[in-house]
Amino acid sequence: MGDGWIQAMRDERYGDAWAIERRIRAARDPATRDDPALPYHRRWVWDGTPVGDRDVLVRCYHGLGDTLQFARFLAPLAARARSVTLEAPARLHALLRTPGVTLAAFDPAHPLPPSGCDVEITELAGALRLAPRDAPAPYLHAAPAPLPADTIGLCWQAGDWDAERWVPPTSLAPLAARHRCLSLVGASTDLRVLNPEGCPFDLPATAALVAGCALVITVDTMIAHLAGALGRPTWLLLKHEPDWRWNPARRDSAWYAHTRLYRQATPGDWSVPLAAIAADLEGEDHGQPAQPVGARLLG
Structure with a gap:
């Protein structure tokens, strides 16, 4: 995204970061959206279509850490969209179960076809215009293993x-x-x-x-x-x-x-x-x- 976007995110000037994202989207060639010629982590997915009252497909094209970081926005998305399908690595599914979200396994060789509104999970903050503080941790849950105290x-x-x-x-x-x-x-x-x-x-x-x-x-x-x-x-x-x-x-x-x-x-x-x-x-x-x-x- 560039140094300006990075500094805006670090300074928690999310409105400025989202404005930079909008300018970048406006300059893109729509024909390159979700370009299969590119590695998944270099693709762009969301074209700016509003997510409210739409059938939204959330794709997880980046690493496991990115997916876990931005999973905080799944529940707010489910509250706005008509339906939400999350295409994520199957090994994450047990952690990502969210009311109102349908889970689908991400098969890099056979990704799901486009939906009414496709968004990569790292684009959800801008799509929803929500800052991290709007969806604070903990937002994932796991029963703790019986470890000795102070481990x-x-x-x-x-x-x-x-x-x-x-x-x-x-x-x-x-x-x-x-x-x-x-x-x-x-x-x-x-x-x-x-x-x-x-x-x-x-x-x-x-x-x-x-x-x-x-x-x-x-x-x-x-x-x-x-x-x-x-x-x-x-x-x-x-x-x-x-x-x-x-x-x-x-x-x-x-x-x-x-x-x-x-x-x-x-x-x-x-x-x-x-x-x-x-x-x-x-x-x-x-x-x-x-x-x-x-x-x-x-x-």
Whole structure:
């Protein structure tokens, strides 16, 4: 969308961001809408058609994290539209069940035919003209797994497409040695965690683990959005120049009220945010003795 849109979103000037989106839509060639020659994540879908009292097809063409982030707008959409069909990866369906929304599995080889009004899920904020605060977390729900008290969930790797979001697991070894931790990564680890075999490759099961954690410490990946959408206290490790949805000048998040941001001071160096997390866990940031995680307000 460009730097102007990114800054407007970070500053929570959503009206300005939506105006930029309108100008971009007006300049597009309608023949390129949902262009099958492009990868799904590069397609545009919504042509500006109002969603009120229409049969709306919501397509999930981006990553799992994007889908979870914007799922907050499904219930408001269902309240306005005549009908809503959500075309989403089947592995997300158990988490995305919403009254008034029909779920359909997204098959990249055979997507659903166009509806009366097609919208990509990340376009819902502009289509509804709703800010994150208009649909606050928690908006997803999962029964918590029976974990020991004060368990901290750890996720240190993101998708292969952005290795700059990965934290070397050895950097988390001191934290895992001092606190009761759980891996939220789908691979085995040598870290001292409750589940060295890793997290199951099953999103409902992962959601239950996240819901059972007293705190989630994660890099910018799907786990961050899952924890945020569930309303769990989340400490988010960010690279020096983070994604558009995180304001590098702030410690809090407009998208998730219980999320706290820990950004790299210099590109590639995780030592500063990890030291800040260690200090916050021990209560050194406010000069008080260390307390159990569950005994303090987090987020």
